[in-house]
Amino acid sequence: MGSQVTLITMRKTFLYLLIVVLAAMPASAAKTVSKVAPKTQDSSRLFVPFGPYPRPMPHPIAVGILVRVPSAYFAIWNPGAVFVDGRPAFALKPRQAYLISGGQIVDMSGGPSFSLPVDKRSVIASADTAGEYYFWTANRWYRGSLEIINYGNVFTGVNVLDLESYLFGVVPSEMPANWHLEALKAQAVAARSYAVAHMGSGSKWRRSEGFDVVPDVRDQAYKGLAKEALSARQAVLGTIGQVLKDSNRVKPGFYRATVGDTREENLNVRSTSVPSATLEKMVGVPNIVGVTVKKWDIYGNATHLQILGQKKNTEVSGIALAQRLGFTTAGILDVNQQGDNWVFEYRGPGNGSRGLSQHGAQKLASAGWSYFLILQQYYQDPDGILRLESINRPGRFMLTYPTAPAHQIRQTAPLPVQQPTAKKPAPKTVVPAAQAAEIPEGPLFARPGGAGKGKPTSSKTKKPVVQDETPTPSDDGLTIEMAE
Numbered sequence: 001m002g003s004q005v006t007l008i009t010m011r012k013t014f015l016y017l018l019i020v021v022l023a024a025m026p027a028s029a030a031k032t033v034s035k036v037a038p039k040t041q042d043s044s045r046l047f048v049p050f051g052p053y054p055r056p057m058p059h060p061i062a063v064g065i066l067v068r069v070p071s072a073y074f075a076i077w078n079p080g081a082v083f084v085d086g087r088p089a090f091a092l093k094p095r096q097a098y099l100i101s102g103g104q105i106v107d108m109s110g111g112p113s114f115s116l117p118v119d120k121r122s123v124i125a126s127a128d129t130a131g132e133y134y135f136w137t138a139n140r141w142y143r144g145s146l147e148i149i150n151y152g153n154v155f156t157g158v159n160v161l162d163l164e165s166y167l168f169g170v171v172p173s174e175m176p177a178n179w180h181l182e183a184l185k186a187q188a189v190a191a192r193s194y195a196v197a198h199m200g201s202g203s204k205w206r207r208s209e210g211f212d213v214v215p216d217v218r219d220q221a222y223k224g225l226a227k228e229a230l231s232a233r234q235a236v237l238g239t240i241g242q243v244l245k246d247s248n249r250v251k252p253g254f255y256r257a258t259v260g261d262t263r264e265e266n267l268n269v270r271s272t273s274v275p276s277a278t279l280e281k282m283v284g285v286p287n288i289v290g291v292t293v294k295k296w297d298i299y300g301n302a303t304h305l306q307i308l309g310q311k312k313n314t315e316v317s318g319i320a321l322a323q324r325l326g327f328t329t330a331g332i333l334d335v336n337q338q339g340d341n342w343v344f345e346y347r348g349p350g351n352g353s354r355g356l357s358q359h360g361a362q363k364l365a366s367a368g369w370s371y372f373l374i375l376q377q378y379y380q381d382p383d384g385i386l387r388l389e390s391i392n393r394p395g396r397f398m399l400t401y402p403t404a405p406a407h408q409i410r411q412t413a414p415l416p417v418q419q420p421t422a423k424k425p426a427p428k429t430v431v432p433a434a435q436a437a438e439i440p441e442g443p444l445f446a447r448p449g450g451a452g453k454g455k456p457t458s459s460k461t462k463k464p465v466v467q468d469e470t471p472t473p474s475d476d477g478l479t480i481e482m483a484e
Helices: 002-024 029-035 163-174 181-197 230-238 263-267 276-283 318-325 358-366 371-379 406-412 433-437
Strands: 060-069 071-075 080-084 087-092 098-101 104-107 113-115 122-126 134-137 140-143 145-150 155-162 242-246 269-275 288-296 302-309 313-317 332-338 341-347 388-390 397-399
Touching (some): 060 071, 060 163, 087 122, 122 134, 134 145, 140 155, 140 163, 155 163, 181 242, 269 276, 276 318, 288 332, 302 318, 302 332, 358 371
Antiparallel strands (some): 071 098, 071 134, 080 087, 104 113, 122 145, 242 388, 269 341, 288 302, 302 313, 388 397
16 A cells, blocks of 8 residues: 555656646647657567556456547656557657657657557557556546557547456546445446446447547546545455346446435435325224334335234235335335324335436445445336346346345345245135235235134234244235234
């Protein structure tokens, strides 16, 4: 870490000296340099111990940092070279200002110049002893190499580097580096997904300009080496290769500072107010004084809701009640009484079209949510499941649903509705679905076999059984099994 700080300090010092030198130059120098007869190098004897691009680079991304500009300065920190067709063609000195203008690379100290080819790309590269590539241009240091597309009077500069190295600069440029690590991890996955979806054929720039993305809000903010932070690096490496998937395609991973003006929009939480009379009719309990979630399944569905009345109580299926009430999911978070109404808070469906709320992610992370559950809030599929795939191992889904114990889900985040595999109910304890369907407006209560059809089970004679393990709802999805 100390060596990295020293390196950054040295680069800042060099940058300062470079700016002083450039400021002292005559104003006409850059304009007339292309008219001076250039000195040349003999490239036949040129040898450098590295190639034009960093290695390994399993997922290269091309960032257009200079687009059709007439001139620009660049510099390198270690000895480097200009490569053409993969071979070194022009040696570059470290800590020396060079100017690209008029189809030439000009050494501003009076050294040799190099004429850039028009029909192929040139690559400016410089590597240190550890194999790390760095260069300076447009007042920033960058990782990777700098490709030059020469159009004659103007040129385009393309930063080519590995995807994960690119994310080192994107994540802290898009989200404050001092935010919670889990929020930064969610940002890393979203940013990686956006990048992968917009590389190659998915790019809106590739065909016309020759690169994948630009370093600003038209794609993603990317501010180079100086913006990097240890926390952001941990977030990238902690989620390395993970992207959002949907129907075998990478989701774009859209995100923004907020996705709305309310808590419900930003945290993807919904609330519905249900009149007490309506709820009492549905559950068959008059004068309700309390509604409590007692159990969630591994998908975060509220499988057991305890209904407390002044004189009796019962348990109902939260999944069935949520469906009756028209909730978008059965991930009921909390229920509170407000006057003559009961207000249900529950998680909303994924809103991947609007994307991740960065402020929402920070709030959820600060409340103890993992990056996986944060992503679940914003990018779940229509079936309620979040799918992450490793681009390093295509076709292998890494995570599809949380594995947190049911008693922990309330603290970390209830998840969306996911219908479990139907399990055949015991014939003596649960009314079949066909019979349940005959009472569409009836209460949601357990009816032990032979106990009288349509008659609520009193808490005085029947006690609900809440097992330690997550229970499997019955076929009709409306009742909770009761003890005989």
